[in-house]
Amino acid sequence: MQGRIDHVGMWTWGGRIFNWKRYLDNMRQSGMDTAVLWQDRVPPNAREIQDYASERGIELIWGFNWSWNSPVCLDSAADAQKWTETVLHVLDAEYLPLNPAGVYFQVGGTEFGGACRVNCPVCTQAARDGVGSLFVKFAGSIIAAVRRRYPQLRISAGVHLGGVHKSYETLRALDPAVQIMWEDLPGPGQCIETPFAYDWAPAAAALTPATLEMVRKMCALRGTAEDVAFVIKGFPCHWGGGDPMLLEDFDLKALATIYQSKWEAAAKYCEQRLGDALAVFRAIADSPARRKTVVLLVEHGLWELRREYAAVLVTEALRDPYREAAAVIAAARAKLEATP
Ligand SMILES: [Zn+2]
Numbered sequence: 001m002q003g004r005i006d007h008v009g010m011w012t013w014g015g016r017i018f019n020w021k022r023y024l025d026n027m028r029q030s031g032m033d034t035a036v037l038w039q040d041r042v043p044p045n046a047r048e049i050q051d052y053a054s055e056r057g058i059e060l061i062w063g064f065n066w067s068w069n070s071p072v073c074l075d076s077a078a079d080a081q082k083w084t085e086t087v088l089h090v091l092d093a094e095y096l097p098l099n100p101a102g103v104y105f106q107v108g109g110t111e112f113g114g115a116c117r118v119n120c121p122v123c124t125q126a127a128r129d130g131v132g133s134l135f136v137k138f139a140g141s142i143i144a145a146v147r148r149r150y151p152q153l154r155i156s157a158g159v160h161l162g163g164v165h166k167s168y169e170t171l172r173a174l175d176p177a178v179q180i181m182w183e184d185l186p187g188p189g190q191c192i193e194t195p196f197a198y199d200w201a202p203a204a205a206a207l208t209p210a211t212l213e214m215v216r217k218m219c220a221l222r223g224t225a226e227d228v229a230f231v232i233k234g235f236p237c238h239w240g241g242g243d244p245m246l247l248e249d250f251d252l253k254a255l256a257t258i259y260q261s262k263w264e265a266a267a268k269y270c271e272q273r274l275g276d277a278l279a280v281f282r283a284i285a286d287s288p289a290r291r292k293t294v295v296l297l298v299e300h301g302l303w304e305l306r307r308e309y310a311a312v313l314v315t316e317a318l319r320d321p322y323r324e325a326a327a328v329i330a331a332a333r334a335k336l337e338a339t340p
Contacts (some may be wrong), residue, residue: 005292008318009034009058011181011231012299015242018252019304020049023244026307028056030315030338036156036181036295038063042094043243050098061156062095063104067140067159071117074126074134077119080141084108087142088149089295102154104181107139110163111127111184112230112280129284130167135159137175143175156229160184169221176225179293181233182218207276212283219287226289231297234269235311236262238300252305261300266310274317274325312336 012035017023027035033059042062043049046203053060067083087105095103109115109123109131116123127135139157146155156179161168171180219228228278237261270277284292313332323331 002288003285005281005318005321007034007059007229007291007293008032008315009036009293010297010303011036011295011297012038014039014043016238016254016299017244017304018247018302020045020244020246021052022304024049024053024056024058027058030307030312030335031248031319032195032315033057034059034293034295036061036063037244038104039243040065041090042098044242045100046225050100055099059101061102061104061154062098062100063156063158064090064095066139067108068106068109068111070231072136072138072164073116073118073120073121073123074107074109074131075116075122077141080138083138084142084145091146091150091153096153097148098296100153102156102179104156104158105139105142105158106158106183107135107142109138110135110205111160118230126167127163130161130170131164132170133173133215134169135164136170137288140174143178145161147175147177155179156181158183158231159273167216172221174222176222176227176283179227179229179291180218180221181229181231181293181295207279212279216284216287219284219292224288224290226290227291228284228287229295230284231295233297235266235298235308236301237295239299252302256302256305263301263308263310264322267308269315270313271325271329274313276326277314278317278321278325278328281318285321307336309333309336 009032024035032186035053037060039062041064050060072079072083091103115127116307123134143155146153155177157174158181159171160183164171182325187243238247281294284294296311296314301308303311309332313329314333316332317328318333
């Protein structure tokens with residue numbers, strides 16, 4: 001809807017959630033409604049997690065590998081066919097029985113700059129020019145097969161700008177029913193700049209008119225059919241697989257001590273850069289895209305133990321970016337004080 005960001009939430013490796021109940025509770029209390037859980041395969045407690053999220057008004061999107069971090073050639077029809085069969089099998093066996101709100105995928109070669117399993121000339125050239133059109137070709141054929149079998153299934157395409165960079169506009173050829181979720185947008189000095197996508201430090205990613213122009217283009221790639229999402233990074237995080245856990249406080253306190261200084265720095269930077277962030281969020285909200293989503297990458301950040309101010313502040317900014325920075329700061333502080 002024009003004039004607002006429709007959905008705000010979290011993106012995380014499921015295996016770095018130490019207490020999934022409290023993680024979802026804290027999301028709800030902060031006004032978030034979307035969670036993307038990235039797993040290698042469906043966790044055994046998936047239905048329980050999904051039901052718990054749903055009761056709290058949170059849509060759970062299940063992310064799994066459509067060749068991410070696997071040896072693949074994006075120019076190979078045989079590789080696309082092999083992964084189509086794998087994806088359909090995993091959907092049938094693991095995810096469709098959950099009747100999920102949606103699924104999310106990543107393919108190989110976008111996060112790491114177009115590495116090809118056979119170092120073919122097409123992929124090698126694409127690594128220099130951006131893998132956008134190869135992504136459309138490879139992922140597009142899997143998407144088409146999935147949509148033939150499951151026309152109602154919502155699909156989100158995770159796209160790292162690291163590999164796509166200046167070719168990002170070629171993604172306008174992607175099926176408009178598929179949400180594009182942009183991640184790892186580079187910082188200053190490169191041809192494409194979106195601040196806060198990777199780092200909130202004051203020296204990183206100064207806001208320029210070109211930055212705002214790129215955000216506007218991404219929000220209108222497929223016209224008013226655009227379903228666009230951004231992953232905002234720059235919070236304390238670590239990586240890891242495995243299944244979401246249900247640990248108690250005593251297990252987490254040592255980690256909380258380690259992360260305290262990181263969260264304090266994030267809070268300081270988020271406040272300092274809030275004016276620029278609000279300008280970017282307003283560009284997203286102002287766009288005529290049919291759906292706009294922003295998710296924060298808060299994994300391994302102990303969100304389950306404590307709603308950290310930096311993430312609450314950014315969530316507050318996303319929920320209504322038309323306020324002045326001081327008003328957003330006051331609202332975020334009030335929210336934490338009202339429900340500590
Ligand atoms: Zn190749």
